Amino acid sequence: MEADKIILIPSFNELTSLKLICKKLKKYKLQFLVLDDCSKDGSNKWLKKNKIKFIKNNKNLGYEKNIINGFYKTLHNKKIKYVITFDGDGQHKVNDILKLIKILNKQDFDLLICDRKNMNRWSEYILSFFFYFKFGIRDPLTGFKIYNIKVLKKFLKKLSNNHFLVDLVVFIKKSDYKIFNYTIRTKKKTHSRTGENLKIHFKILKNLKFIFS
Numbered sequence: 001m002e003a004d005k006i007i008l009i010p011s012f013n014e015l016t017s018l019k020l021i022c023k024k025l026k027k028y029k030l031q032f033l034v035l036d037d038c039s040k041d042g043s044n045k046w047l048k049k050n051k052i053k054f055i056k057n058n059k060n061l062g063y064e065k066n067i068i069n070g071f072y073k074t075l076h077n078k079k080i081k082y083v084i085t086f087d088g089d090g091q092h093k094v095n096d097i098l099k100l101i102k103i104l105n106k107q108d109f110d111l112l113i114c115d116r117k118n119m120n121r122w123s124e125y126i127l128s129f130f131f132y133f134k135f136g137i138r139d140p141l142t143g144f145k146i147y148n149i150k151v152l153k154k155f156l157k158k159l160s161n162n163h164f165l166v167d168l169v170v171f172i173k174k175s176d177y178k179i180f181n182y183t184i185r186t187k188k189k190t191h192s193r194t195g196e197n198l199k200i201h202f203k204i205l206k207n208l209k210f211i212f213s
Contacts, residue, residue, distance in 0.1 A: 002101060004081040007032035008070040009088045010063060010143070013041045017090030022052050024094040034088070035070040037061055064161045071156055080149055087143035091120075091186040100146060100182060110151045110177035113137060113169070114144035114184045123201040127166075127208065134211055137179065140169045141204070144184065151177055166207045 007025065011018050011034055018034065025032045034054035036043050038061075047054045055073060057066065067085060074080050082104065086092055092114075100112060115138045119125055124141050132138050141164050155171040173179060 002030060003079050005031065005084060005101065005104075006074055006077070006080050006082075007084040007086050007097065008035055008067060008074070009033070009086050010035045010037065010066045010070065011039065011043060011088030012037040012060070012063075012066075013039045013043070014088045014090070015039070015041045015043045015046060018043060018088045019046065020090065021086070021088060021094060022047075022050070025097075026052075028094070028098060030097065032086075033070065033073070035066050037063075037066045062161060064159070064163065064165055067165065068156065068159055068161075071152060074149065075153065083147045083149055083152060085143055085145050085147075092144045092184070093187070096144070096182075096184050103180075103182070104146065107180075108148075108178070109146075109180040110148040111169070111172050112146040112180045112182060113139060114142050114182050115139040116142055116144075116184060116186050118186060121201060121204065123204040127204055130208055131166075131211060135170070135173050137169065137173065138181065140166045140207075148177075162203065163207055163210060164204065167210060170211055 007030060009021065009032060034047055034052060036047065036054050036056045038057045038059055044056050055070065061069060071083065074083055084097065086097065096114065119128065127141065128138055131140050151172060155168055158171060159165070160167055
């Protein structure tokens, strides 16, 4: 058990993929917490039945607020040094967590960003292009990251619910903390909590104004 690391899994109506993820994490004896954003697909019952630690929100908070809420839940645990975010939609591979933990055990960093080779939306590619131009970081929207909890604490109160946590990456980068990039291959998403409508593309592209302000 990696007692100094915890994996936060935001999930909303993703029981099929969540089952596979949780079973693999239990197999490798990794510490994790599911952040159930008021799912209606029976996630709650399954998590209880299988004695998996989870938080069930009383109402749907949305992607960012759900994760931020999870960050706060980890702060009281003084043993935790690193927080890993890992989406519950099945696009990320649990084996990559094992590889990254090995890297982390050999060298320290303040933020590790798992760059996806293939992104989900055209607006993500646009944001990625300009973010790399500005900060040298290719994938600020990836849901697979590892944070040093000491650094995370410094910026939690500044975070917005409108930036898909891109603001957190910007704050860490501008403060000259050590950022490490790791390229991953993702599986094709079978479900998207945020959807594919124009509103989502607009919200993603609004980050351009934030990063150049």
